[in-house]
Amino acid sequence: MKIKIFTTLLFLCSIVAFSQEQKMSESEISSFKNAVNNTAKSTKTLTADFIQYKHLDFLEKDIETSGKMNFKAPGALQWEYLKPYKYSIVFKNNKIYINDAGKKSNIDNNKMFDKLNKLIVGSVNGNMFDDKEFTISYFKTRDFNITKLLPKDATLKKYIKQMELYFDKSGTVSQVKMIESSNDFTKIIFKNKAINAKIDDSVFNN
Known part of the structure; x- marks a missing residue:
């Protein structure tokens, strides 16, 4: 009986260890980056449902x-929140367009929003391997390849401490986690992804 319990414990420990993050080797990093870049180049459109979790320390x-996310190359991106409220935001032509339950507004391009725009679009299409903008580390688990990005820009660092992108084995982004300087974070999980499905341009008319 004791042997069975011990064997079971060893088995469970091996599962936990296998699912933990491990650093990629240089050859694994190179293969991973090539696969993601090839996927990004061949992705003309991407649609997905998403669930977003906003973690604030003071909330239980x-x-x-x-909601739903729509992306069309090279840089048109729409986030449409459907539950528990209706709200959409579009990144297009270096502008940000907001529709808050029918109340519309837009933000012209500036340095900060340009960086955020590239950051958000890059997090969707996976094209974020910019060593000039980020200090990047690479990890793997049984289910995901993971990149962790530390912004180098001083202004951006005030808002974002770290970005984490979780790629499935096909090379597309499945989860995004943005950790703020306060250590609060936003986590987005993509579901029902469809690559290169037709998206009408009117989707991005917010």
Whole structure:
């Protein structure tokens, strides 16, 4: 009986160890980057449902919202929140367009929003391997390849401490985690992804 319990414990420990993050080797990093870049180049459109969790230390439960994401190369991106409220934001032509339940506004391009725009678009299409902008480290688990990005820009660092992108084995982004300087974070999980499906341009008319 004791042998069975011991064997079971060893098995469980091996599962936990296997699922933990491990650093990629240089050859693994090179292969991973090539695969992701090839996927990004061949991705003309991407649609997905998403669930977003906003973690704030002073709240007992994370704030959960959900909706749909649409991306069209080279840089048109729409986040449409459907539950528990309706709100959409579009990144297009170096501008940000907001529709808050029918109340519309936009933000012209400036340095800070340009960086955020590239950061968000890059987090969707996976094209974020910019050593000039980020200090990047690479990890792997059984299910994901993970990149962790530390911004180098002083202004951006005031808002974002670290970005984490979780790629499935096909090379597309499945999860995004943005950790703020306060250590609060936003986590987005993509579901029902569709690559290169037709998206009408009117989707990005916010």
